[in-house]
Each structure stands twice: as structure tokens, then as C-alpha cells.
Amino acid sequence: MQFRAMLKEHRARLRYACLALSLGALIAYDSMWPTPYGAHVRSVFGMSNEMSSNANEAHVAIIGGGGNIGSYLTQFLTSANLTVVAFDVNPNIPGLEVAQRHSRSLTRRDLQRFGTVIFLGGCTGRRACAGMSFEERTQANVNDVEDLVSKCDPGQHFITASTSAVSEGRRDALESDEVFSELLDEYSTSMFERENRLRQLASGSRSPWISMLRFGTVVGTSPGQRTDLLVPSLFKSAYTEGVLHVQGYDVMRSFLALPDLARAVHTLILRRKPVQKPGTFAIWNLASFHAKILKVATTVASITGAKLDMQSSVRGYELADPKFKGFSLSTAAFRETFGFEFQWDLQSTLSEFDANMPDSAMPKGSHAPAKNSAGDSIACPVCGSTDSQLVVDLGEQPFANHFVNDTEEALESPRFPLKLVRCRVCNHYHLSQVASRSELFEHYLYRSGTSSTLKAHFDWLAGKVQEESGNLKSGSVLEIACNDGSQLDSFKALGWKTYGVDPAKNIAEIAQKAHTVRVGFWPLDFPELPKGDALTAITAQNVFAHVPQPVDFLKGCAKVMGPKTKLYIQTSQCNMQQLGQFDTMYHEHISFFTGHSFKKAADLAGLEIVKFETVPIHGESCLVTMEKSGDNKDNSLEKRLATERRDGVTSDFFAERFRSRAIAIRDWVTREIRAFRSKGYVVGAYGAAAKGMTLLHFILGASQCEEQFLDFVLDDADLKQGTFCPGTEIPVFPSAHLQTLVVPLRRPVAILVLAWNFFDEIAKKIAHFGLRKRESITTIVPFPEPAVVRLQKDGTHRTLRAMPNDCTSVPNVLRNESRSKTVLVTHARNEDMLMPFFIIQHAPMFDEAFLIDFESTDRTVQLVADYAPACWRVVNSSQGQVFDAEVLDQQIGQY
Structure with missing residues (x-):
């Protein structure tokens, strides 16, 4: 909008203008050339005054207009008053008109109305090309382009992309330099073949002007965003993991900022008659800057605060074989021929990319995932939409409450997919498949009355309901999924009439001893139930x-x-999305409501949400109060919806963060357990809860453990004691097992707290049974903040360590202009052995750095140039080689 307003203001005096979309800034070509704009452009480009007499001079066709470059270029050239028609086999960009056509379907007649034809299609990625056969690559990247050129007339200008990677092995490579074909991968080889074929075609009498552009790695934010390249992958890693995985750190690359690319193409289009003679062929190198991979990574680290991992393998971004040292392009020919200046450098390009996060790290257009990216998912249980996004896949797991007392039966437990998806329409989170309800609930082992924490909560809720109902002493309540009747007991103690429904016959029989309880799934026929206002309240805890x-x-x-x-x-783990609590997923638990999906469900049922609260039980639970009218409604729901929007729960990028968090926690817990086992610890777990089985099987499924991963699981639910964890040989014992375990073995003990939402209660039990004759027991707590906590005999807790590498926040707090900047000032002389490690360690810590150099004679200064963030500077010491602390302090004072 900013650009369009400025363009309108200046249209009277500017014939052409170009748009730097990332800055929203207007750049007029007359500011680039000192001579009068119109005459100078005509002299440089060889344009005659009759240039505009042909109707198609300002008409441009872009094939591949739905892609990363094509969509940006379409918007840019349209805003610069050119008539652009975009084509793509997969147009998928809202608000951008792209015709669904393959280049092969375009005829000579289709192309005649265009003065310029730009081809940006074909196979544009290394990984995609490597997965094709030679014939498929040649068809997509060579034959299709050759066919398109053959349909163009001599008066037209054909522009297409090559790749800077054909210059592999060279520094400051010229367009005319020999290509080391033996160094090229499948993608680069196909691009080089494209160059050779079009060079041959250009020699024919019917050939159009042909311009081939060797693009550096393109960086920027586009309507058709591509995210598998280096820069998007690094930023995505920073925002989802807090770690940048770096491979091929010493490889040099040339990079091209999207605004510079668009201006360069615009420059080529402005001249009707290219510099080369009609019917000839030219290659142009286009690059905004050059940098080694590590320098790009450290600059991203300085912008985001993410740490660097130099040992990892490739994590999704495309990079040629790291045994090669890369390349850089010379852009002198293009700059000098057209008086062109590349305006973007490493720091400005990456800063702009970060300013558009997370949007700039999400694939769009032809690169966007299919609408139903969750594959075979069920429709949304709330709104019925099939537009779903896969959030996380925990693999195939047994039912979390399938505890049996035979090891063979436990090991043979059937397994079912466990995937979490998000509905893009109503922002409901749910499992991709629904397991049989009867198999899950008809013989249920969970009892709510075994926890003192839950008993206290039941008393609190009964009191709250009574108070909000006018302190009735003889109200009536229906509890859906009443389990063993513990909640109804609390209401009965207040003098209320109590009714219940539960599908588990074995558990409902316990509740029927004191309450009117029906066995079955709600809704069902319940003749005894009071009608209308005679029914004071309905409660449904952890069943919805x-x-x-x-x-x-x-x-x-x-x-x-x-x-x-x-x-x-009431639903448990109200903030499971924001906190990444994937262990809440199990086959019983189909839905994971958000404020948005609660509202949608209530609207569809004809109910009003009058209050949205959170309560400190099961982590933190949602407690939603509904009535038939909204007369008593407060603003708590609106606050919740605003919080979810702020936290990103309603965005596609949120799923990326959730998935990465789940994997990070799984891997961290696995490393901790293996470390304890390697030191001779007895390693068990506490809490045979469903959430614990989810975490356990997520770990087992990924780590392929052959050894007994856990020695035991402790739980005080008598129905689970003496059984084995589903799908394993891990036995379940009561808490008192710690007494028999610890004393004879005299080995240190580590406990993975699976039922972490009852940590305080569990810590007391561990202390009671396990610390009678020893000083401490170490616990591994996976949520809400993963940490190793030592329980002391005196009842105190001590955190030994926490899971590192928190991801960059959205929005990035380091971009807050009001905060104080962190600046490093240091000095060095001949530190080339230590300098790379110093840079890697300190890159995430500072906004800027000044390194005072005492006339180093080794590679210290060069290493800073090669690897340090772009915001780091080397300044000469005012003392020469001689170090003087007082003089140095004076120089530091300047900064």
C-alpha cells in the first residue's frame, strides 16, 4: 500500500519505477543515473523514440508465475506499470491472478502479444532434480525451454534463469569462464545444458533475443515463498528449535536479494533493443553479495539469538556436496553495462527476512502443501472441514490404558496411528483417526479417586458450582463421565441430588453405590434425570x-x-498447544480444544459461553461455563481468543514450532535416561498415566531401544499394579516398591516423572518411600519446562539442569527498538586458532561487535571477515602491536 500511494504521487514525472517490496520503498531510475532520465536510458539501452509504438512493448509473460521468484516478479512489474500475465501449472496464491497453463500448452499465437517472455518454471531445486530421471530433468529444464523459445519471434525478448552454481570452484567468476562440469550436481548440470542449448538456438535467424540470468541463491519474502533453501531453513530452525544446524561451513555462495533481482529484470525489460545484437545470446551474473555458509549462519544467530550446531547433518536446506569450496560471481558486466547497483547486503537482507517472520519461513504458492496436508485425516469433529494441517506424528502406539498382567499379551498390544492435526477453518486440534470408543472405555482402569490432588479439586468445583447457582442447599447435578463417583461425592456432601453417566461398567458400578448412575455414552435416555431448571448444573470433566x-x-x-x-x-492441559505438551495425545483424547473451537462448537449447539477460565489441575485446565442464553456473559472468552491469536495458535507456523518442540523434548529425555543408565543408575518412572505411555512410546519408537529402557513404573492405582505397560515388558509397581529397591542395591536412582502434572504430590511420595536411607533421588521432569531435579532428604528440590536452546520468540524480542543493545568490544592479535570458536560462541550474544586488532600477521582478520556476523567490525589498534591497557581503555571508550 505504501508503494502504491507513492507511485500515484510520482506518476506524473516518472515513466518507470521499481518496487523493493521488502522495504515498501520507491526507487526511481533517475536517481541512479546523473543524466536526464529519458535520454540517458535510451542511450544506455539503445532504445529509439519509437519504442512505445509497438503495443506489446509493456506486455510481459511470466511462466512459473506462482513460484518463489515468479510471484514476486509479477507483483513488482505490475506495480511498475507493466502489463503482466502469469502462468503456472499450480497457481495457488490468493490475490494474485495466475493462469493455470503449462508452457507446453502455450502457442506462438499466445506469445505474440508479449514483448518479453520470462521462463522461471521447470525443476528448480536440487533435491527435486536428484529425484528425477535424466530424461525427466532434461524435459523439464531443457526441452520445455527450448520448445518455448522456438515459439517466440525475432522481435521478442526471452529471459530465463540459470544458476550461479555453474560457477562451482571459482571465485569472482565471469560469465565467460570455463565451467567445471565435473563439479556440477544434477540440477546445475541441467541448467548448464539449458545455457548450451539456448546458445545454439540463438544462432538461428528466427531466434528472439535471449538473456540468461545466473541467479545467486535467492533470498527474500515472496507471495510464492520457497522455504527449502539455506536462509529460510536457518530462520525456521531458529524460531522452532533455537539452534542453527550448520554443514559445509566453509563453502562460499553468492546470494541475490529478491528486490535486486526484480530491479535487474526490470532493467532488462526497459530496453527494447538489448545490448547484444538482435537474435544473439547473453549470460548475466546477478548477485547482491557473497558469503560463506558460516557467515550467513552467524549473522542469523546475531539477529535471532539462536545457538549454532556445527556437528549436525543437513536439516532440510539444499546445499551442494560440502567437499567443494563453493564459488562467487562477478557482476561487473551487468553493473557496468547497465549502470546498475545491487542495493542489498547480507545484514539488510537477513534483517528484512527476520522482520517478516514467521511468514517468510512458510511455503506458499506452488510450494505450499496440499490443502489437506494431514493426508488421511478425519474431518474436523467440530465444524466438519477437511482442510487440515499435520501438527505432529507420534507414530503407531498401543492404547495408553491397555495394561495387562501378561508380558506376551502386553507386547502384542495392537497399535494405531497417533497424529495431531489442526483444522484451518475453526482452529480445532484433533487426532487424525478415531479409535473404537467401546474398546477404549468399556473396561477402563483409570480411577479419579486415587489422587488427593483431584479430591481437593472436586471439593473446590462443587463449592464453586453451588456458589454460582445461588448457594442452593438442595440443587441437582448431572456429571457426565462420572468415573468412580468421586466428584459426585463432593456434591452429595453439600446436600445435592447426584446423577451420573459413564460408559465403563466396571467403574460405574463403584459410583452406583452412592449415586444414580447410568452406564453408556452421552447423550442417552435418562428417565430419572430432573428436567429443565430442576437440573441445576451439568459437569463434564475430561470427557468432552x-x-x-x-x-x-x-x-x-x-x-x-x-x-x-x-x-x-473442563478439558485438561488448556495450554497444551502453547506449551508443546504432546504427551496429552492418546487415543481416548480425540480433541484438543482452543478458545476458537470451543466457541464454534457452542455456536453450532445453540449454547453461549458465558465464562472461560483456567484452573490449576492436570497442568492447567480449561473450565468453560455455558448457558442457553448469554445474559450473564463476561469478556473472558474474547480475552482468550486474543491470546490465542497473539500466541500464533491460529497459524500454520505454529505447527512447525509444536513439532520441533516435541522432537526436542523427546530427544532430550532420551539422552538424559541413557546418560543415567551409563553411570549405573537404576532408572524408573512414576505415573502409569495415559500421558506417560504416550511419551514412553514416542521415545521407544524413535530410539529403537534394544535394552530395557526403564526398569519399572510406579503408580498407586491398584488396578494397574501388577500389570505391564502397554506394548512393553515394563512392570508397574506401587510407590512402596522404592523401599525394596533402594536399600539392597545401594545404587543411585533416577525417576522419569511421567505424571508431571502431579509433581508435588509425587515428589512427596518419592521422598516418603525412597529417601528414608539415602540423601537424594534424581528426577527427570519433561513438562512444563524440561529439567533434571534432585529431591533432597530434607524435602527441598534442586534443579540440576534444564533443557537448553529455547527457540526465538514470535515476534522476535531482539527487534524491539526500545531495548538496550548489547555490544561486544574486545581485542586480538594472531588468534587464528581460537577465532572460529570465539565467533561461533559469541555470535548469538551481541547486536554488534568491535574487534580491536593489534596488527595481526596471521589469518585472524580474514577469519572475522569470512565467518563473523555481518554486524561485527575489525578496527585497528591505536597502539600498533604494543598492548597498553590504559590506552586500550581509552580506545574502547569510543565505542
Whole structure:
């Protein structure tokens, strides 16, 4: 919008203008050339005054207009008053008109109306090309281009892309330099063959003007964003992992900022008659700057605060074989021929990319994933949409509560997919598949009454419901999924009439001893239930997420509610998305509600959310109060919706962060357990909860453990004691097992706390049974903040270490202009052995750095130039080679 407003203001005096989209700034060509604009352009480009007499002079065709470069260029040239028609086999950019055509379908007649034809299609990635056969690559990158050129007339200008990688092995490579074909991969080889074929075609009498552009690695934010290249991958890693995985650190590359690319192409289009003679062929090198891979990574680190991992393998970005040292391009020919200046450098390009995060790291256009990227997922349980996004895949796992007392049966437990997806329409998070409800719940082992923490919560909730219902002493309550009746006990103690529903017959029989309870799935026929306002309240704790049709569930509630009846829906781990609590996923738990999807479900059921609260149980649970009318509604729901939007829960990028967090926690827990086992520890776990089995199998599925990963699991649910964890030979014992375990063996003990949401209660039990004759036991706590915590005999806790590498926040707090900048000032002389390590360690820590050099005679200064962030500077010592602390302090004072 900023550009369009400025363009309108200056249109009267400017014939052509170009757009640097990333800055939203107007750059007029008359500011680049000192002579009068029109005459100078005509003299440089060889244009006659009759240039505009042909109708197609300002008409441009872009084949590949839905891609990374093509979509940006389409917008740029359109804003510069050219008529652009874009074509792509996969147009997928809202707001950008792209015709769905393959280049092969375009006829000579189709192309005649265009003065310039730009081809940016074909196979444009190394990995994609490597996966093709030779014939497929040649067809996409050579034959299709050759066919398109043959349809153009001599008066037209054909522009297409090559790659800077054909200059592999050279520094400051010229367009005329010999190509070392033996160093080229499949992609670069196909581009070099494209150059050779078009050079041959240009010798024919019917050939158009042909310009081939050797692009450096393109960097920028585009409507058709591509994210598998180096820079997007580094930023994505920073924002999802907090770590930059660097390979081929010493490889040199040339890079081309998208705004510079667009200006360069615009420059070529402006001249009707190219510098080369009609019917001839030219290659032009285009690059904004050159840098080694490590310098790019350290600059990203300085911008984002992410740490550098120099040992890792490639993590998604495309990079040629690291045994080669790379290349750099000389752009002198293009600059001198057209009086052109590349305006973007490493620091400005990466800073602009970061300013557009996370949008700049998400694939779009022809690179965007299919609408239903979750594959075979069910439709959204709330709104029915099939537009879903895969969030995380935890592999195939057994039912989390399938505890049996036979090892063979446990090992043969059937396994089912466990994937979390997000509905892009209503922002509901749910499992991709629904397992059989009857198999899961008809013989259920979970009992709510075994936890003192839960008993206290039940008393609190009963009191809250009574207070919000006018302190009735004889109210009536229906609890859906009443389990063993523990919550109903709390209501009964207040004098209320109690009714319950539960599908697990073995558990419901316990509740039936004191309450009116029906066995089955809600909604069901319940003749004894009070009708209308005679039913004071309905509670549904940790069940709403289990039902396949939550809207029908709510409609069943609405049917028995009166105008004053209150419905209390509680779901666990209310912030599981924001906190990355993937262990909440198990087959019972179909849905993971957000404020957005709660609202959608209530709307569809004809109910109003009057209050949205969080309560400190099961981590932090959502407690949503609904009524038939919204007369008592407060603004808590609106606040929740705003928080979710701020946190990014409604965006595609959020799934990338969630997935990376899950993998990071899994890997960290695995490393900690293996480290303890290697030191001779007895390693067990506490809490045979469903969430614990999810984490356990996510670890086992990835690590392919052959040894007994855990020696035991402790749990005080008597129905689980004496059984084996689903799919394993790991036995379940009561907490008292610690007494028999610790004393005879005299070995140190480490406990993975699987039921971490009851950590305080568990810590007391571990201390009671495990610390009678020893000083401490070490625990591994995976959530909410992964840490190793030592439990002391005196009842205190001590955190030994926490999981490192927090990811960069969205938005990046380091971009806050009001904060104080962190500046490093240091000095060195002949430190080439240590300098690379110094740079890697300190790059994420400082906004700027000044290194005072005492006339180093080794490679110290060169290493800073090669590897340090672009914001680091080397300044000469005012003392020459002689070090004087007082004089140095005076020089430092300048900074």
C-alpha cells in the first residue's frame, strides 16, 4: 500500500519505477543515473523514440508465475506499470491472478502479444532434480525451454534463469569462464545444458533475443515463498528449535536479494533493443553479495539469538556436496553495462527476512502443501472441514490404558496411528483417526479417586458450582463421565441430588453405590434425570475431548437444560498447544480444544459461553461455563481468543514450532535416561498415566531401544499394579516398591516423572518411600519446562539442569527498538586458532561487535571477515602491536 500511494504521487514525472517490496520503498531510475532520465536510458539501452509504438512493448509473460521468484516478479512489474500475465501449472496464491497453463500448452499465437517472455518454471531445486530421471530433468529444464523459445519471434525478448552454481570452484567468476562440469550436481548440470542449448538456438535467424540470468541463491519474502533453501531453513530452525544446524561451513555462495533481482529484470525489460545484437545470446551474473555458509549462519544467530550446531547433518536446506569450496560471481558486466547497483547486503537482507517472520519461513504458492496436508485425516469433529494441517506424528502406539498382567499379551498390544492435526477453518486440534470408543472405555482402569490432588479439586468445583447457582442447599447435578463417583461425592456432601453417566461398567458400578448412575455414552435416555431448571448444573470433566461428535454432545446437554441450568466443561492441559505438551495425545483424547473451537462448537449447539477460565489441575485446565442464553456473559472468552491469536495458535507456523518442540523434548529425555543408565543408575518412572505411555512410546519408537529402557513404573492405582505397560515388558509397581529397591542395591536412582502434572504430590511420595536411607533421588521432569531435579532428604528440590536452546520468540524480542543493545568490544592479535570458536560462541550474544586488532600477521582478520556476523567490525589498534591497557581503555571508550 505504501508503494502504491507513492507511485500515484510520482506518476506524473516518472515513466518507470521499481518496487523493493521488502522495504515498501520507491526507487526511481533517475536517481541512479546523473543524466536526464529519458535520454540517458535510451542511450544506455539503445532504445529509439519509437519504442512505445509497438503495443506489446509493456506486455510481459511470466511462466512459473506462482513460484518463489515468479510471484514476486509479477507483483513488482505490475506495480511498475507493466502489463503482466502469469502462468503456472499450480497457481495457488490468493490475490494474485495466475493462469493455470503449462508452457507446453502455450502457442506462438499466445506469445505474440508479449514483448518479453520470462521462463522461471521447470525443476528448480536440487533435491527435486536428484529425484528425477535424466530424461525427466532434461524435459523439464531443457526441452520445455527450448520448445518455448522456438515459439517466440525475432522481435521478442526471452529471459530465463540459470544458476550461479555453474560457477562451482571459482571465485569472482565471469560469465565467460570455463565451467567445471565435473563439479556440477544434477540440477546445475541441467541448467548448464539449458545455457548450451539456448546458445545454439540463438544462432538461428528466427531466434528472439535471449538473456540468461545466473541467479545467486535467492533470498527474500515472496507471495510464492520457497522455504527449502539455506536462509529460510536457518530462520525456521531458529524460531522452532533455537539452534542453527550448520554443514559445509566453509563453502562460499553468492546470494541475490529478491528486490535486486526484480530491479535487474526490470532493467532488462526497459530496453527494447538489448545490448547484444538482435537474435544473439547473453549470460548475466546477478548477485547482491557473497558469503560463506558460516557467515550467513552467524549473522542469523546475531539477529535471532539462536545457538549454532556445527556437528549436525543437513536439516532440510539444499546445499551442494560440502567437499567443494563453493564459488562467487562477478557482476561487473551487468553493473557496468547497465549502470546498475545491487542495493542489498547480507545484514539488510537477513534483517528484512527476520522482520517478516514467521511468514517468510512458510511455503506458499506452488510450494505450499496440499490443502489437506494431514493426508488421511478425519474431518474436523467440530465444524466438519477437511482442510487440515499435520501438527505432529507420534507414530503407531498401543492404547495408553491397555495394561495387562501378561508380558506376551502386553507386547502384542495392537497399535494405531497417533497424529495431531489442526483444522484451518475453526482452529480445532484433533487426532487424525478415531479409535473404537467401546474398546477404549468399556473396561477402563483409570480411577479419579486415587489422587488427593483431584479430591481437593472436586471439593473446590462443587463449592464453586453451588456458589454460582445461588448457594442452593438442595440443587441437582448431572456429571457426565462420572468415573468412580468421586466428584459426585463432593456434591452429595453439600446436600445435592447426584446423577451420573459413564460408559465403563466396571467403574460405574463403584459410583452406583452412592449415586444414580447410568452406564453408556452421552447423550442417552435418562428417565430419572430432573428436567429443565430442576437440573441445576451439568459437569463434564475430561470427557468432552474424548467424544467423536462434540457438537452432538453439547446438543444433548442443551436438550435437558433449562434457562438457568449451567453447563461446566473442563478439558485438561488448556495450554497444551502453547506449551508443546504432546504427551496429552492418546487415543481416548480425540480433541484438543482452543478458545476458537470451543466457541464454534457452542455456536453450532445453540449454547453461549458465558465464562472461560483456567484452573490449576492436570497442568492447567480449561473450565468453560455455558448457558442457553448469554445474559450473564463476561469478556473472558474474547480475552482468550486474543491470546490465542497473539500466541500464533491460529497459524500454520505454529505447527512447525509444536513439532520441533516435541522432537526436542523427546530427544532430550532420551539422552538424559541413557546418560543415567551409563553411570549405573537404576532408572524408573512414576505415573502409569495415559500421558506417560504416550511419551514412553514416542521415545521407544524413535530410539529403537534394544535394552530395557526403564526398569519399572510406579503408580498407586491398584488396578494397574501388577500389570505391564502397554506394548512393553515394563512392570508397574506401587510407590512402596522404592523401599525394596533402594536399600539392597545401594545404587543411585533416577525417576522419569511421567505424571508431571502431579509433581508435588509425587515428589512427596518419592521422598516418603525412597529417601528414608539415602540423601537424594534424581528426577527427570519433561513438562512444563524440561529439567533434571534432585529431591533432597530434607524435602527441598534442586534443579540440576534444564533443557537448553529455547527457540526465538514470535515476534522476535531482539527487534524491539526500545531495548538496550548489547555490544561486544574486545581485542586480538594472531588468534587464528581460537577465532572460529570465539565467533561461533559469541555470535548469538551481541547486536554488534568491535574487534580491536593489534596488527595481526596471521589469518585472524580474514577469519572475522569470512565467518563473523555481518554486524561485527575489525578496527585497528591505536597502539600498533604494543598492548597498553590504559590506552586500550581509552580506545574502547569510543565505542
